[in-house]
Amino acid sequence: MMEEYQPRQIGTINYIGLKTLIKRELGRFVNVYLQTLIAPIVTTILFFAVLSLAFGGVAKEIDGVSYLSFLAPGLVMMAMVQNSFANTSSSLIISKVQGNIVDVLMPPLSAFELLTGYLVGGVLRGVLIGVMGIAVLSPFVNFTWEFLFISFIFAFLGCFMLAIIGMITGIWAEKFDHIAAVTNFIIMPMTFLSGTFYSLNSLPENWHVIAEFNPFFYMIDGFRYGFISVSDGNIVTGLFYLLIIDICLTLIALFMLHKGYKIKS
DSSP: OOOOOOOOOOSOOOHHHHHHHHHHHHHHHHHHHHHHIIIIHHHHHHHHHHHHHTTTTTEETTTEEHHHHHHHHHHHHHHHHHHHHHHHHHHHHHHHTTTOOOOHHHHSHHHHHHHHHHHHHHHHHHHHHHHHHHHHHHHOOOOOOOOOOOOOHHOOOOHHHHHHHHHHHHHHHHHHHHHHIIIIIHHHHHHHHHTSSSSSGGGGGHHHHHTTTOHHHHHHHHHHHHHHHHSSSSSSHHHHHHHHHHHHHHHHHHHHHHHHHTTOO
């Protein structure tokens, strides 16, 4: 006699489904590492070389730190967050355009599990680029390395934020042009105007105040502080500012996934 079929019991968290989704998201960028990991590092090196020559980085100093040491962490952080955004947003929009988003929606995965799976891929890609970027640029700069733990915290919070924004954008977007619009008109301007290439102390007072509302400023400033022990803003303020934004964005993304906004209709 055939044994009676017993349905698989799934607990509070579907660990098998979550593990599978994470594995898929990691495989997406690892399998094309030349495009997703190596290319951003090459771009960072080019930025570093061009800006160093253009602004006299060898002799120039900012707050008693050489311009090269000031510039390198900002460029690395810029590459990290941009690629965290690209990873989650591209994953969702490609699935929607190709029509295989159903492969993710049909399994018994909750909104939290979907969010976690996509975020792990986006954050890990950003962190890997950060580690590679620092390793490549460190021979050319003088880092103090005194507060690396602070750098890691801000790196995580920054990558987390952009990965979440990428998810929200990917859920909302209906075509690749929508992703490009967010990248070109929101992500890039906020990154370039966040003190990546210059100290906020060099700005007029009014612009300085405006820049302090830019979350990209805090993630770059905090990440830089861990390497050169110099910051333009308050590290504690930046930490809580990014935490609050990350929590708010997470709630928005969870709500969109739970309702199936533009992905179940």
